[in-house]
Amino acid sequence: MRNxxxxxxxxxxxxxxxxxxxNGRTVQGELERAIAELTGLSSGAHCRVQxxxxxxxxxxxxGQVANFKTDSNHSTEIFRRGLxxxxxxxxxxxxxxxxxxxxxxxxxxxxREYRYEILNRRSRSPLSRHYVHWVKTPLDVNNMAEAxxxxxxxxxxASFAGAGMGVPDTESEGKPGTVRELRRLEWRSGxxxxxxxxxxxxxxxxxxxxxxxxxxxxxxxxKINLREFEEIFAACDRRRAGxxxxxxxxxxxxxxx
Amino acid sequence: MRNxxxxxxxxxxxxxxxxxxxNGRTVQGELERAIAELTGLSSGAHCRVQxxxxxxxxxxxxGQVANFKTDSNHSTEIFRRGLxxxxxxxxxxxxxxxxxxxxxxxxxxxxREYRYEILNRRSRSPLSRHYVHWVKTPLDVNNMAEAxxxxxxxxxxASFAGAGMGVPDTESEGKPGTVRELRRLEWRSGxxxxxxxxxxxxxxxxxxxxxxxxxxxxxxxxKINLREFEEIFAACDRRRAGxxxxxxxxxxxxxxx
Numbered sequence: 001m002r003n004x005x006x007x008x009x010x011x012x013x014x015x016x017x018x019x020x021x022x023n024g025r026t027v028q029g030e031l032e033r034a035i036a037e038l039t040g041l042s043s044g045a046h047c048r049v050q051x052x053x054x055x056x057x058x059x060x061x062x063g064q065v066a067n068f069k070t071d072s073n074h075s076t077e078i079f080r081r082g083l084x085x086x087x088x089x090x091x092x093x094x095x096x097x098x099x100x101x102x103x104x105x106x107x108x109x110x111x112r113e114y115r116y117e118i119l120n121r122r123s124r125s126p127l128s129r130h131y132v133h134w135v136k137t138p139l140d141v142n143n144m145a146e147a148x149x150x151x152x153x154x155x156x157x158a159s160f161a162g163a164g165m166g167v168p169d170t171e172s173e174g175k176p177g178t179v180r181e182l183r184r185l186e187w188r189s190g191x192x193x194x195x196x197x198x199x200x201x202x203x204x205x206x207x208x209x210x211x212x213x214x215x216x217x218x219x220x221x222x223k224i225n226l227r228e229f230e231e232i233f234a235a236c237d238r239r240r241a242g243x244x245x246x247x248x249x250x251x252x253x254x255x256x257x
Numbered sequence: 258m259r260n261x262x263x264x265x266x267x268x269x270x271x272x273x274x275x276x277x278x279x280n281g282r283t284v285q286g287e288l289e290r291a292i293a294e295l296t297g298l299s300s301g302a303h304c305r306v307q308x309x310x311x312x313x314x315x316x317x318x319x320g321q322v323a324n325f326k327t328d329s330n331h332s333t334e335i336f337r338r339g340l341x342x343x344x345x346x347x348x349x350x351x352x353x354x355x356x357x358x359x360x361x362x363x364x365x366x367x368x369r370e371y372r373y374e375i376l377n378r379r380s381r382s383p384l385s386r387h388y389v390h391w392v393k394t395p396l397d398v399n400n401m402a403e404a405x406x407x408x409x410x411x412x413x414x415a416s417f418a419g420a421g422m423g424v425p426d427t428e429s430e431g432k433p434g435t436v437r438e439l440r441r442l443e444w445r446s447g448x449x450x451x452x453x454x455x456x457x458x459x460x461x462x463x464x465x466x467x468x469x470x471x472x473x474x475x476x477x478x479x480k481i482n483l484r485e486f487e488e489i490f491a492a493c494d495r496r497r498a499g500x501x502x503x504x505x506x507x508x509x510x511x512x513x514x
Contacts, residue, residue, distance in 0.1 A: 011383040060384060080380070090383045123337070126268040126347045127317060127388070 001069045003103055004079060006031075007095040008064040012247065013130045014090055018055040018064070027051070027091060031066060034086040038079070039072040050105040052255040053112050054206070058247030060131070063094075063113075063254035067105040103257070111183065111256040113200040116213045117249045121193035132194065133213075133249030139220035141195055145187045147219045147229040148197075151212065154181040158236035160215070162207025162244065178205060178236070198253075207244050215242035258326045260360055261336060263288075264352040265321040269504065270387045271347055275312040275321065284308070284348060288323060291343040295336070296329040307362040309512040310369050311463070315504030317388070320351075320370075320511035324362040360514070368440065368513040370457040373470045374506045378450035389451065390470075390506035396477035398452055402444045404476045404486040405454075408469065411438045415493035417472070419464025419501065435462060435493070455510075464501050472499035 008027070016024030020032070028049050035047045052065040074082065080096040087093070102108075119125055119132040120139050151157075158178040181202045188196040197213055215232060218224045224232070224242075232240045265284070273281030277289070285306050292304045309322040331339065337353040344350070359365075376382055376389040377396050408414075415435040438459045445453040454470055472489060475481045481489070481499075489497045 009380070009383055011386070062384070084380060089381075089386055092380050092383050094380045123266075123341060123349050123351045124346075126266050126349050127319070129268070129346055131384070 001071060001101070003067055003069055003099050003101050004076065005095075005097050005099040005103060005105065006066045006068075006079075006083075006093050008061055008066055009092050009094055010061050010064065011090040011130070012055060012057065012059045012061070015057060017057045017059075018051050018053070018061075027055075027061075027064070028066075030088060030091055031083075032068075034083050035068060035070070037086055038074070038082045039070055052105040052109045053204070053252050055250075055252055056207075056247050058130075059250045059252070061252040064252050065105045065109070065255040065257075067099065067103055105255075108257050109203070109255050111200055111202055112204060113184075113198065113253040113255075114204070114209045115251045115253050116197040116199075116209060116245065117190065117251070118195040118197065118213075118217075119193055120195055130248055133246050135217060135221075137221045139195065139217070140222065141187055141189075141220065143222075143226065144216045144220040147216055147226050148185045148187070148212075150230055150233060151182050152185050154179065155233075156236050157182075157205055157208055159233055159238055159241045160208045160211040161205040161238055162211060180205065180208070209250060210245040210247065211238070211241055213245040213249070217245065218242045258328060258358070260324055260326055260356050260358050261333065262352075262354050262356040262360060262362070263323045263325075263336075263340075263350045265318055265323055266349050266351055267318050267321065268347040268387070269312060269314065269316045269318070272314060274314045274316075275308050275310070275318075284312070284318075284321070285323075287345060287348055288340075289325075291340050292325060292327070294343055295331070295339045296327055309362040309366045310461070310509050312507075312509055313464075313504050315387075316507045316509070318509040321509050322362045322366070322512040322514075324356065324360055362512075365514050366460070366512050368457055368459055369461060370441075370455065370510040370512075371461070371466045372508045372510050373454040373456075373466060373502065374447065374508070375452040375454065375470075375474075376450055377452055387505055390503050392474065392478075394478045396452065396474070397479065398444055398446075398477065400479075400483065401473045401477040404473055404483050405442045405444070405469075407487055407490060408439050409442050411436065412490070413493050414439075414462055414465055416490055416495055416498045417465050417468035418462040418495055419468060437462065437465070466507060467502040467504065468495070468498055470502040470506070474502065475499045 016026050018027040020028040031049050032046050047068050049066050049068045076096040080093050083093045117132040119134045124134050156179050161178050184200040186198045190196045219229050273283050275284040277285040288306050289303050304325050306323050306325045333353040337350050340350045374389040376391045381391050413436050418435050441457040443455045447453045476486050
């Protein structure tokens, strides 16, 4: 059996999320259907795909990673072009390559990077309505950046851990938990009124980026101050933190191995 | 009567274009409907809107300009917020202001700026499928930039003039024609594999930007050389030039008065 790694870009707007569901159009579902068709699997048979990061409905990806095992002799270039001909317009394979048998898109990953895009202006934006989170209230980005600094490092992120913890990412010690190592956190000014929040960690808890952004937005809007943000983080209690920011602004940028 | 100027952003994907049509959803149609509703015009009455630039179906705008006459006493802030509550998700008023009675969005304009976005990479892009023109062939941007230089200045652009010349923009001399003053032309590297073509002129002929881009793309792909491009331009014959580039990459950026 060969092991094929794929890098994926998708527009999450019309997906029910990345992971296979009984009902609902998913990235994994579309990918497994296309692979089965390309490799000539008989009807009903399927090829299991592993994904590096689990993204919710509406969340986008520029560099999601997947892998699957196959007996097919197709070259990786045929896999890329063949799958792209079979995949829908909102999902594409940008890179296909053969990897060692023990490569696992999720468990071999050592770092994930996400970007959250906030459009901070008076009027909503037709052109980016599915691709940013529009915030009308003027934001103090310096305060948000200052608050965000306390998150960098190895910490318990329970205050920003969403529901659906049934299958959490495994810790390096091999047991599930809410401790993660947040390696980089950066705010960048984008085009026009765009504010970009870049964050990288060994792994993320469900909704972790969106919960952090939702709470930092309360700092930016002046609803909570730096000391209150630190207390929320230290409390390790999801009920203390701010709302989950909407999915439209979130992008899985890249995964490292 | 007051004269109100609006700056508009829209996603052209689901519009049949900017100008009113008997059948088909248009920017002007949606705007006139919303203004009639906000200003309480009786059913059947309508408020005529003038637009600075005519954009085709699929062409976007970040800074289209419109104006209309009204007896309404609404403040300009009420116009902006009220219209935005009534307009569909793909059209928004970013600025509303009162202007002098003789201001005409189209005929008072002294300069229009457009941007054409080209994504030059191997795989199609789900995230920007409605917002760029995807070109798979590697492009030589230096050659395209060199060829583009000959267009700058006051010239006859007949080689790049599309059909639908029935109502051309009036020349400064007051008579229709195919002479335009192209004031700036610039290629910029965008995010990732994005190439941006920025162009400003006193006015543009129908399809002029898309026909120029379509022909410059042939230079970039090595199908025609610099001398051939100059001959095409000098011929003043649309049949000599390249194809019309698709609308999805084109943005009306701003209009000057």
